[in-house]
Amino acid sequence: MKKNHSIAKRIALVVALLFGGVAVATSADRKSYQNETITIKNVKRLGDSSVQIVYRTIAETMWYCPGADIKEIAEGLEVRFVRERLNKKKKVDHPGKVFGDGTKAWKVLTIPSKGEAFYIRNGRKLVELLPKETK
Numbered sequence: 001m002k003k004n005h006s007i008a009k010r011i012a013l014v015v016a017l018l019f020g021g022v023a024v025a026t027s028a029d030r031k032s033y034q035n036e037t038i039t040i041k042n043v044k045r046l047g048d049s050s051v052q053i054v055y056r057t058i059a060e061t062m063w064y065c066p067g068a069d070i071k072e073i074a075e076g077l078e079v080r081f082v083r084e085r086l087n088k089k090k091k092v093d094h095p096g097k098v099f100g101d102g103t104k105a106w107k108v109l110t111i112p113s114k115g116e117a118f119y120i121r122n123g124r125k126l127v128e129l130l131p132k133e134t135k
Contacts, residue, residue, distance in 0.1 A: 079111070
């Protein structure tokens with residue numbers, strides 16, 4: 001009887017791992033890049049009061065960054081660089097446009113702004129990309 005109980009435990013563990021893996025893979029489709037996986041080359045305010053962010057994500061084979069979504073937070077605006085599977089085409093608030101500087105390919109986002117501060121999330125912490133505009 002003890003042997004059957006052990007087999008049942010193993011089957012339950014395998015089922016839990018399989019379904020747990022499916023849940024993780026499903027939620028991974030809606031991830032955003034964290035601060036440590038983004039290289040920001042430049043963030044600047046443009047003359048028309050928009051903000052330009054030049055960035056690059058880590059090299060991946062099955063994922064890409066179509067651009068970013070913006071979330072309003074108490075401190076200003078949080079930029080969420082979207083991480084999407086290659087076989088999906090996600091519509092983002094601000095699509096990234098690719099350009100090269102001769103050595104590497106970078107992406108550019110242009111985001112309308114009213115002078116807010118811009119942030120990116122690093123875990124639970126916010127990292128400031130651009131301070132609030134002072135007039």
